[in-house]
Amino acid sequence: MERFFRSDFFYHFRHAPVAIVSFVTIILIILAAIFANFIAPTNPFDPASLNLMNGFTPPLEANEFTGERFLLGTDDQGRDLFSTILYGLRISLFVGLMAVLLAMVMGVLLGLIAGFLGGWIDSVIMRFADIQMTFPSILVAMLIYGVARGILPPEVRYEMSIVVLIISIGLSEWVPFARTVRGSTLVEKEKEYVTAAKMIGLTRQQIMLRHILPNVLSPVLVIATITFALAIIAEATLSFLGVGVPSTKPSLGTLIRIGQDFLFSGEWWILLFPAVTLLALALSINLFGDWLRDILNPKLK
Amino acid sequence: MSFVTVNQLTRLFDLSEPWIVRTITGQKKRILTAVDCVNFQIEKGETYALVGESGSGKSTIAKMVAGLLMPTSGSVIIDNKNFNDANLEKASMNALRRKTQMVFQSPYASLNPRWKIGNIINEPIKAFGLIKDENDQHKRVIELLEQVGLSERDIKKYPHEFSGGQRQRISIARALASEPEIIICDEPTSALDVSVQAQVLNLLKDLQKNFSLTYLFISHDLAVISTMANNIGVLKEGVLVEQATPNDLFHKPQHDYTKMLLAAAPTLQNN
Numbered sequence: 001m002e003r004f005f006r007s008d009f010f011y012h013f014r015h016a017p018v019a020i021v022s023f024v025t026i027i028l029i030i031l032a033a034i035f036a037n038f039i040a041p042t043n044p045f046d047p048a049s050l051n052l053m054n055g056f057t058p059p060l061e062a063n064e065f066t067g068e069r070f071l072l073g074t075d076d077q078g079r080d081l082f083s084t085i086l087y088g089l090r091i092s093l094f095v096g097l098m099a100v101l102l103a104m105v106m107g108v109l110l111g112l113i114a115g116f117l118g119g120w121i122d123s124v125i126m127r128f129a130d131i132q133m134t135f136p137s138i139l140v141a142m143l144i145y146g147v148a149r150g151i152l153p154p155e156v157r158y159e160m161s162i163v164v165l166i167i168s169i170g171l172s173e174w175v176p177f178a179r180t181v182r183g184s185t186l187v188e189k190e191k192e193y194v195t196a197a198k199m200i201g202l203t204r205q206q207i208m209l210r211h212i213l214p215n216v217l218s219p220v221l222v223i224a225t226i227t228f229a230l231a232i233i234a235e236a237t238l239s240f241l242g243v244g245v246p247s248t249k250p251s252l253g254t255l256i257r258i259g260q261d262f263l264f265s266g267e268w269w270i271l272l273f274p275a276v277t278l279l280a281l282a283l284s285i286n287l288f289g290d291w292l293r294d295i296l297n298p299k300l301k
Numbered sequence: 302m303s304f305v306t307v308n309q310l311t312r313l314f315d316l317s318e319p320w321i322v323r324t325i326t327g328q329k330k331r332i333l334t335a336v337d338c339v340n341f342q343i344e345k346g347e348t349y350a351l352v353g354e355s356g357s358g359k360s361t362i363a364k365m366v367a368g369l370l371m372p373t374s375g376s377v378i379i380d381n382k383n384f385n386d387a388n389l390e391k392a393s394m395n396a397l398r399r400k401t402q403m404v405f406q407s408p409y410a411s412l413n414p415r416w417k418i419g420n421i422i423n424e425p426i427k428a429f430g431l432i433k434d435e436n437d438q439h440k441r442v443i444e445l446l447e448q449v450g451l452s453e454r455d456i457k458k459y460p461h462e463f464s465g466g467q468r469q470r471i472s473i474a475r476a477l478a479s480e481p482e483i484i485i486c487d488e489p490t491s492a493l494d495v496s497v498q499a500q501v502l503n504l505l506k507d508l509q510k511n512f513s514l515t516y517l518f519i520s521h522d523l524a525v526i527s528t529m530a531n532n533i534g535v536l537k538e539g540v541l542v543e544q545a546t547p548n549d550l551f552h553k554p555q556h557d558y559t560k561m562l563l564a565a566a567p568t569l570q571n572n
Binding site for chain 2: 191192193195196197198199200201202211214215
């Protein structure tokens with residue numbers, strides 16, 4: 001730990017205000033999401049606690065029927081927006097994190113195999129990646145989402161919707177991981193330590209996993225950060241389009257969709273607060289990811 | 302029969318464009334003969350040096366002797382076994398691998414930067430199942446480190462904490478870990494500065510004496526080769542143009558190319 005505080009990495013971090021602000025924002029948002037049930041005044045996922053009479057209460061004003069006040073107002077169902085945003089963040093962050101993990105594992109393994117084995121396996125994997133890159137990833141995610149919903153029996157669709165969401169976002173974001181890892185693998189596999197491993201008769205799997213994998217992982221961290229922001233936005237977009245999480249458990253995207261319905265009738269707060277939260281989260285992760293990329297890539301210094 | 306027999310060894314590389322490009326542009330196949338009918342023998346405990354300019358096929362021969370590359374024709378026979386013998390069963394293949402190890406040119410690329418020294422040296426011991434008990438493995442790694450002039454303290458360090466010469470010692474320790482009988486040294490000193498070169502060469506000589514190792518020594522540096530080799534082969538464009546003892550080669554070179562190599566080598570002159 002002491003070594004970390006004396007490292008170059010920490011030195012650069014202390015002298016980069018953008019990095020500090022974005023990092024603190026990310027941490028605050030993550031903590032708020034984790035401890036949502038302690039911070040939030042109500043539980044928006046519990047239909048019994050909702051009162052329809054509280055609907056459309058503006059921020060900080062007293063409701064005309066019940067007299068209750070809400071920090072950020074309420075939506076059409078009478079859900080406290082502040083609590084709903086905190087609980088919605090949980091879903092957004094969870095889906096984003098899981099989708100990134102899926103994309104990362106898949107992309108790293110496929111890139112490693114393509115780069116190390118080469119030949120027709122490399123061609124097949126990378127041409128498939130090229131084809132997928134020609135479609136916007138949100139389109140790929142919607143396609144996979146649609147197919148998965150079609151395959152699943154109707155009675156489990158509802159419970160499985162978050163899993164399906166994770167898989168469709170994950171499968172649409174693996175390409176950058178695979179490309180980067182393939183590139184580094186092509187460099188690493190020519191190095192003499194790999195030849196030395198062949199000299200003692202290790203199998204190709206052992207060489208890939210024990211020797212090459214640890215040496216191609218550092219750019220993966222940067223891509224994972226930026227993909228995390230992309231995945232959160234993809235989840236919000238899918239939910240906004242109404243194909244994501246069910247509206248009884250709203251994520252940030254679902255809230256923005258609900259808010260959009262009422263924007264022109266004067267209830268601006270239902271759209272604004274979730275949108276600002278999403279913006280702050282995605283922007284912070286992106287800025288932090290950019291800073292990480294600059295710091296970890298000596299060629300850009 | 303000699304310990305190592307290289308018999309009519311030939312290796313071709315296909316450098317032509319892919320089939321579809323050749324068909325469209327009407328190009329012919331381009332074949333490079335990297336190694337052309339090379340013959341030599343190495344006796345047990347001796348050093349055979351291959352010398353030649355870059356691109357002369359030295360490293361290709363080294364790879365084929367190490368069993369990393371298939372010869373197009375001809376054979377390499379080490380202690381009556383051949384890496385490319387399809388009938389060789391798995392156990393003798395492993396035994397042959399254990400007997401044949403390599404020390405590489407770049408001490409910066411030949412050690413995995415994410416591994417600790419102890420693990421790097423222990424890897425062959427584990428891979429060949431030489432020592433089962435972990436404590437004994439640890440003792441063996443320390444013994445190996447001491448044999449190459451390093452110490453027990455270095456076991457937990459990473460490669461970047463060492464100088465080039467020290468790294469080359471670690472490479473040698475790793476090569477020794479499997480108790481090999483032949484070590485292929487592919488330009489082991491060309492990435493080191495001159496004062497360190499001498500230390501590494503002396504270490505290799507001492508180890509040869511203590512463990513009766515056989516060396517196939519690849520270099521383009523005639524000074525290095527003259528101190529190491531019992532026999533020298535001069536390679537030019539894949540063909541072995543001359544074989545001689547160092548004494549004969551340096552004083553009575555037969556082939557024009559050898560004379561040119563000797564004349565091209567820089568020397569220090571006292572005025």
